[in-house]
Each structure stands twice: as structure tokens, then as C-alpha cells.
Amino acid sequence: MELFHASPWVPVEWIKAHGLEPRGLWYADELNLGPTRSSAGTCAFAQAVVRFAETHPEKPVLLTTHCDQLRRGFDTLADSVPGRAFLLNLPTAWQSPVAERLYDCELDRLSRFLVALGGYLPTAEALGKTIDAYARARGALLAQAEICPARGYAEAIARFHWEGPPASMTEECAAPDSVVRLALVGGPLPRAQWHLIEVIEKAGARVVLNGTEAGERSLWTGGSVEHQANPDADSVSSMRLWLARNYVRNCMDMFQRPNTRLYAWLKERLAARAIQGIVLWHYVACDLWRAEAQSLREAFGLPLLLLDAGDAPQASARDNGRVEAFVESLR
Amino acid sequence: MKPRKLTLVEWDQHYEELVAAGLHEPAYGGRLSRHLALEGDLRLRQLRFDNSPAALRLWNFLLTENQRLGEARASGERIVGTMKDLGTVPVMVYALSGLRAFYPDGAWWTPCLMECSDGLLRQAEAAGIDASFCPVRAMLAAFQNQEHFPIPDLLVCSTGSVCDDFSAISQRLERMGFPITWWEMPRRRAPEAHEAACPLPGGLTAPQCQVDCVREELGRIAELLGQLAGQALTSELLAEGIRQANQVRRRLGELRQTVYSCVGAPLPALEMLVAEMLAIHFCSDRAQALQVLTDLLEEAVARTKLDQFVIGEAATRIYWVNPVADLRAMNLLEDWGGRICGSDYMFTHALDPIPEDLPPLEALARTALADPMVGSTQDRARRIVADCRACNAEAVVVSRIPGASHSAWEGASLRSIISRELDLPTIELEIPSVCDAMLPTLAGRIQALIETSRARRAAVST
Numbered sequence: 001m002e003l004f005h006a007s008p009w010v011p012v013e014w015i016k017a018h019g020l021e022p023r024g025l026w027y028a029d030e031l032n033l034g035p036t037r038s039s040a041g042t043c044a045f046a047q048a049v050v051r052f053a054e055t056h057p058e059k060p061v062l063l064t065t066h067c068d069q070l071r072r073g074f075d076t077l078a079d080s081v082p083g084r085a086f087l088l089n090l091p092t093a094w095q096s097p098v099a100e101r102l103y104d105c106e107l108d109r110l111s112r113f114l115v116a117l118g119g120y121l122p123t124a125e126a127l128g129k130t131i132d133a134y135a136r137a138r139g140a141l142l143a144q145a146e147i148c149p150a151r152g153y154a155e156a157i158a159r160f161h162w163e164g165p166p167a168s169m170t171e172e173c174a175a176p177d178s179v180v181r182l183a184l185v186g187g188p189l190p191r192a193q194w195h196l197i198e199v200i201e202k203a204g205a206r207v208v209l210n211g212t213e214a215g216e217r218s219l220w221t222g223g224s225v226e227h228q229a230n231p232d233a234d235s236v237s238s239m240r241l242w243l244a245r246n247y248v249r250n251c252m253d254m255f256q257r258p259n260t261r262l263y264a265w266l267k268e269r270l271a272a273r274a275i276q277g278i279v280l281w282h283y284v285a286c287d288l289w290r291a292e293a294q295s296l297r298e299a300f301g302l303p304l305l306l307l308d309a310g311d312a313p314q315a316s317a318r319d320n321g322r323v324e325a326f327v328e329s330l331r
Numbered sequence: 332m333k334p335r336k337l338t339l340v341e342w343d344q345h346y347e348e349l350v351a352a353g354l355h356e357p358a359y360g361g362r363l364s365r366h367l368a369l370e371g372d373l374r375l376r377q378l379r380f381d382n383s384p385a386a387l388r389l390w391n392f393l394l395t396e397n398q399r400l401g402e403a404r405a406s407g408e409r410i411v412g413t414m415k416d417l418g419t420v421p422v423m424v425y426a427l428s429g430l431r432a433f434y435p436d437g438a439w440w441t442p443c444l445m446e447c448s449d450g451l452l453r454q455a456e457a458a459g460i461d462a463s464f465c466p467v468r469a470m471l472a473a474f475q476n477q478e479h480f481p482i483p484d485l486l487v488c489s490t491g492s493v494c495d496d497f498s499a500i501s502q503r504l505e506r507m508g509f510p511i512t513w514w515e516m517p518r519r520r521a522p523e524a525h526e527a528a529c530p531l532p533g534g535l536t537a538p539q540c541q542v543d544c545v546r547e548e549l550g551r552i553a554e555l556l557g558q559l560a561g562q563a564l565t566s567e568l569l570a571e572g573i574r575q576a577n578q579v580r581r582r583l584g585e586l587r588q589t590v591y592s593c594v595g596a597p598l599p600a601l602e603m604l605v606a607e608m609l610a611i612h613f614c615s616d617r618a619q620a621l622q623v624l625t626d627l628l629e630e631a632v633a634r635t636k637l638d639q640f641v642i643g644e645a646a647t648r649i650y651w652v653n654p655v656a657d658l659r660a661m662n663l664l665e666d667w668g669g670r671i672c673g674s675d676y677m678f679t680h681a682l683d684p685i686p687e688d689l690p691p692l693e694a695l696a697r698t699a700l701a702d703p704m705v706g707s708t709q710d711r712a713r714r715i716v717a718d719c720r721a722c723n724a725e726a727v728v729v730s731r732i733p734g735a736s737h738s739a740w741e742g743a744s745l746r747s748i749i750s751r752e753l754d755l756p757t758i759e760l761e762i763p764s765v766c767d768a769m770l771p772t773l774a775g776r777i778q779a780l781i782e783t784s785r786a787r788r789a790a791v792s793t
Contacts, residue, residue, distance in 0.1 A: 065517075089492075096548060105540050257488075
């Protein structure tokens with residue numbers, strides 16, 4: 001059975017070890033970003049996720065609390081897909097001592113949901129192997145970050161979030177030379193919107209850092225579970241706690257408070273990859289990302305292009321023009 | 332003195348008469364018009380105010396908050412900004428002497444009061460927070476220009492299951508150089524079968540593990556407050572703080588019961604909205620907040636006994652959901668034939684007494700988790716439905732907050748649940764900070780609602 005989700009901070013190892021297939025919706029053909037809901041102020045991505053759950057009631061979904069849009073979108077599902085939808089509480093105050101405990105409690109609760117869906121309780125050995133397999137796959141993908149073409153890299157990560165390990169590259173890893181080096185930063189960039197990368201490349205730039213939701217920053221590496229300094233390392237509850245700790249400690253996203261960890265992650269890579277400009281990709285009505293535009297400019301002193309992701313399947317002529325002008329100005 | 336609503340100019344004349352008759356006022360008393368002259372509160376010219384001395388005191392209390400905060404600072408008190416906090420940390424702050432809680436989010440009404448002459452929204456836009464965000468973005472600019480309130484000595488802000496607008500704006504604030512201590516508020520959920528369930532105020536429940544986390548977070552904040560005050564926040568002090576806060580909550584409860592259950596309205600909707608707001612942060616003075624509410628209650632009781640109402644019994648009984656960014660909307664509702672008979676201004680949990688028979692931090696944690704905005708829309712709707720039944724509401728208005736991330740999803744869901752459960756006419760509308768340009772639209776929607784309700788009332792009575 002598959003379990004569909006839309007956050008890289010969902011514990012996919014835990015789901016997989018319960019015998020279910022975690023599927024990151026960024027790669028789903030059925031994620032329809034077209035407009036339906038009339039209420040103004042709703043995010044097209046959250047709408048698409050909710051619509052997916054509504055139109056596929058046989059497919060269980062897992063949403064997270066990290067933004068208002070998805071959290072409240074979940075509320076609209078409660079009656080329509082009873083027992084098939086799960087809301088995972090992602091802690092935001094990561095410096096708080098309760099964050100890891102909250103996440104661990106959620107893993108415990110998620111376990112019962114997975115068993116109710118037909119999964120089974122994992123053995124310590126199976127869980128350990130699953131954790132390590134995911135760690136290896138993330139590591140392999142991370143190693144390709146600087147040498148892969150951006151479109152192929154986005155696809156490889158999305159496929160990993162869809163299929164799980166091992167990670168595979170779909171294209172030969174040889175990034176094109178280009179004058180302008182850009183970071184693409186922001187919220188979810190599902191398959192239907194990868195054309196943005198092509199638009200950027202056609203304009204003469206190269207995305208050398210994919211900092212979108214399911215991009216490079218979703219590839220956390222917490223080391224091997226075998227190396228944890230815990231005498232009960234082989235028990236499932238101990239591994240669960242390890243997993244919770246690692247997700248909380250390695251999560252870097254804009255919703256965290258403070259969001260300094262993401263800024264530190266960006267700072268290191270923007271400098272190391274000699275990035276000349278930032279394209280900030282955000283959905284209309286996504287306050288969490290939109291509010292950061294000015295802070296990103298101030299923090300890194302780089303030109304920033306704010307691109308609104310709407311509900312259109314293709315980049316608009318306006319977006320094309322803005323990207324072209326942005327790249328041109330950086331040459 | 333018969334109840335009626337006065338313009339600002341009429342209030343000045345009325346004020347002279349009251350003073351001549353021996354009006355006794357607190358230190359923050361005086362003519363209402365001085366707030367226009369000295370602070371540029373232009374919106375006061377458009378508002379209609381209740382003519383009671385109790386209402387005068389309420390308005391003066393509200394409109395002098397920043398001056399009172401300045402005086403407190405000058406006298407050596409430390410100010411704690413309690414952000415995205417609808418009634419939890421202020422209770423802790425006031426349990427310690429020398430500390431004063433302040434609610435910076437309240438700056439969202441400044442553009443309304445000053446009819447945007449403050450420039451706060453424009454300034455927020457220049458700081459990267461544009462009109463796609465809720466009017467609480469005014470707070471950001473108020474911190475920046477430091478003209479509207481003293482900068483608090485400590486800023487604490489709840490995060491987690493809170494609205495994205497505020498979360499994003501407060502993060503921007505921190506990046507602009509105002510350090511914030513964040514505390515986690517999980518999204519409240521119902522306990523599952525195997526979990527220890529914990530009763531919350533308002534008839535809700537949550538798993539004990541969530542209550543434990545919130546209690547631990549509040550304990551962390553308590554330590555910080557103790558350091559700031561130079562005095563530990565002991566259980567005894569906090570228990571007394573809760574007892575005092577409950578006095579305010581109970582007084583407000585009596586006031587709401589008196590006004591909303593009456594056949595006519597002994598006090599106007601606008602004054603009731605402001606009075607309700609006192610429950611969450613005491614408008615920076617807990618003792619005075621209690622006195623203000625006591626005066627209003629006495630006035631409402633006296634008027635009720637005399638069958639004297641500011642809005643008559645013919646008015647349609649409307650239950651109002653969410654606070655309005657423009658205070659004038661409350662006047663307009665009454666002008667168009669409605670009256671408020673019940674409300675959920677997003678902090679119904681602050682209307683319920685905090686349990687006094689529990690360890691104080693546990694009691695506060697349970698109360699914080701009962702916040703309607705941290706749980707599901709269904710939970711919130713359940714309380715609204717029960718309230719509407721209890722107060723014999725004839726119609727419901729779900730008022731959207733412009734740009735607010737929660738309103739887009741929640742409004743439609745609330746409307747749908749309320750319509751299904753109650754068979755009451757329900758509309759959703761949006762009130763910007765200055766709603767004058769939208770008057771025809773607002774009038775059309777509210778009058779249509781009222782006409783529908785009247786037709787239903789007439790059908791029932793025949």
C-alpha cells in the first residue's frame with residue numbers, strides 16, 4: 001500500500017519499515033495544480049494536495065502542520081476521507097527541548113495509523129536497514145548536487161521521494177556551462193512546474209542550488225543508526241527516538257522558528273558555489289516564503305527575483321520575461 | 332440618561348455635562364476628542380460611541396495604552412511583549428510584580444484608528460510585508476518606527492499551530508533586530524483510544540502528552556520572566572495570578588451574558604468588541620481592566636432593569652465570527668438593523684475561567700491548548716454552533732480578515748458547518764482596516780442577511 005505525503009520532513013523510513021510505500025506527491029502525475037476552489041487566498045499547492053486526497057479516497061494521505069494552508073486543508077478532509085488521512089505535527093521551535101519529544105510522540109501515533117492501514121510493526125533489524133538505505137541514497141544524491149543538470153537533479157530527488165532508495169539519476173551527470181549561476185529557493189516545486197528550470201536555462205543561467213522544498217535541502221544526512229551512542233541501539237523505540245532526533249535536528253525549512261538554520265545552510269552554499277542571484281519561488285498566498293524575500297536580500301546581498309507560482313501549468317509569458325530580464329541583468 | 336450613541340463632537344458636549352454633574356474619572360480619563368487632536372486617531376470621527384461614563388472609561392483606557400506603557404517604563408517596570416498569545420503568557424507576567432504584559436499584535440488596529448495616516452501599512456510594505464498579509468503587519472512597522480509603543484524588554488511569541496501571517500511577520504521582525512523567544516504550540520487534536528485524555532476548558536479534550544509539552548514550554552517562559560523580574564515565578568504567585576485573571580474573565584462573562592442574552596442590546600456591539608479584547612491582555616493593566624469591565628457591567632445591568640436599550644429588540648440577532656479590522660463595521664451592523672448576540676473573536680478560550688484546582692502551569696497549558704485557532708475548524712465550529720443555539724442567534728456573519736492565511740480555508744468550512752447544523756442564514760465577508768470604500772458591498776451583504784432573517788422571523792411568528 002502507498003501513503004502519499006507532501007513534506008520532506010515526513011519520516012519515510014518509518015513508513016517504509018511498516019510495510020507501506022511513502023510517495024512524495026511532488027512527483028505524482030495526478031497532482032493537479034489547476035484552479036478549482038473559489039475562495040481567494042488559498043495556496044495552489046495546498047489545494048492540489050487536498051484535491052488529490054478528495055479525488056482518491058482509496059489512497060491514504062499524510063499532511064503536515066507546518067503551514068496554515070495544509071493544516072486547514074486537512075480539516076476539510078476529515079469528513080470526506082475518515083481513517084485515510086493523517087496530520088503529522090511538525091515542531092517549529094526546534095531549539096525547544098520539547099521538539100524532539102513531540103516528534104517522537106507523532107512517530108508513535110503514526111505507527112498505529114500505519115498498522116491500521118494494513119502495515120505491520122517493524123523489527124529493529126528491518127528498521128535499521130531501512131534507515132541506512134535511505135541515508136545511503138540521500139548521500140548518493142547529495143554527492144551529485146554540484147555536477148548534475150538542474151532538471152535531471154530535481155527529477156532524481158523527486159523520484160527518490162517517490163520510489164525510495166536506491167537513488168538513481170535519469171540523465172548523465174554533466175552540467176552545462178553557463179555564465180550566470182543561480183539558486184532556486186522556495187516552496188514546493190512539483191513535477192508539473194519543473195519547466196521553470198528550463199525557462200531559467202533558456203534564459204542563459206544555470207540552477208546550481210535547488211533549495212526548493214523537495215530539493216537538495218531535503219537530503220538530510222544524520223549518519224548511520226548503527227553509530228548511535230545508545231546501549232539499547234537495537235530496540236525499535238530507541239531507533240524511533242534516533243529518527244525523531246535526526247529529523248528535528250536536520251530539518252531546515254522556512255517554517256522553523258527561528259529559521260536561522262536554513263539561512264546558515266544557504267549562506268554556506270551560496271558562497272561555495274559562487275551564486276550570483278536567487279530566484280525565490282513561492283505560491284500565491286504562501287506567507288511563510290513571501291515574507292522572506294526582503295530578509296534573503298538583506299542576508300546575502302544578492303539580487304533576488306520573486307516568482308509567484310500560481311495555478312497555471314506552464315510558466316506565463318510574464319514569468320519568462322522576468323526571468324530573462326533577471327538573468328540578463330546578471331551577465 | 333437614556334442610552335444612545337454619540338458622535339465624537341456630541342461626546343465633547345456630553346462630557347461637559349457629565350463633568351459638571353460630578354463625573355469621577357481615573358488618571359487616563361478626559362475628553363475623547365483629545366485622542367484625535369493629540370494622537371491623530373482620525374477614525375474616531377466616524378465612530379458612534381455609547382453615551383455612558385462606563386463607555387467613556389473603556390475608550391479612554393483603550394486609547395491611552397501606549398501612554399500608560401510609557402509611564403510604566405518610566406517608573407521602572409519591565410515590559411514583556413506577548414506575541415501571538417491570546418491570554419496565556421500575560422497571566423504569567425502579571426503574576427510578577429514590576430512586569431507588565433503588552434500585546435504588540437494589537438497594533439493591527441492602529442491603521443484603522445488613524446485611518447492609515449500612521450503610514451504603518453506602507454512602511455510594512457517597504458519592509459517586505461505587503462498587502463497580501465493580514466493588517467497585523469502594522470506591528471512590524473510600529474516596532475521599526477518606535478512611535479506607537481515602547482519596545483518591550485522581552486519578546487515572547489508562540490509558534491507552531493499559529494497563523495502563517497503572524498509567524499512570518501514575527502520572523503521578519505526578529506531578522507530586523509528584535510530578538511524573540513519562541514515557544515511551541517502544537518496543533519490540538521483529539522486524544523486517540525490508547526492515549527491519556529486531558530479535559531480542557533470549553534469542553535474540549537487533548538492528549539495529555541500535548542498538555543505536557545505546552546506545560547514544559549510555559550515553564551521555560553516562566554523562568555525567563557522570573558529572571559526579568561528578579562523574582563522566581565512560584566506556583567503560589569502564579570496561582571494568585573490565575574485567580575486575578577479569572578476575576579477579569581468572570582466579569583467579562585457576566586457582561587457578555589447580560590448584554591447578549593437581553594431582548595435588546597443594553598450596550599452597543601462596538602463597545603462589547605473592545606471589552607472582550609480586554610480578556611486576552613488586559614490592555615496592559617489588569618487591575619484597571621477589571622474596573623472598566625465592572626463599570627460596563629453595572630451600566631448594562633442598570634439599563635436592563637429599566638428596559639433601556641441602545642439597540643431595540645427588533646434588531647436581528649447576529650452571531651459574529653472573527654474580529655473586524657475596522658471598528659466602524661460594528662457601528663454599521665447596528666445601523667443596518669442588526670445587533671450582536673454572541674461572538675467568537677478568535678479567543679473564546681480566554682473567556683473561560685482557567686482551572687484553579689490544578690497545578691497552575693498545568694491549568695495554563697490546558698487553557699492555552701483550548702485556543703480555537705490551534706485546533707480543527709470542526710472544533711471551533713462546534714462551539715460556535717452551541718453558542719448560536721444558546722443565544723438564539725438568527726444569523727451568522729463570518730468575517731474574514733484580509734490576507735489572513737487561516738481565513739481562506741476556515742471561512743468556507745465554518746459557513747458550511749454552521750449552515751448544516753443550524754439552518755441559519757450565514758454570510759462571509761471581508762472587512763479591511765478602513766472599510767469606507769466597501770460600504771456599498773458590505774451594506775448589500777449585511778442587509779440581505781438581515782432581510783432574510785427578518786422574513787424567517789415573520790414566518791415563524793405567523
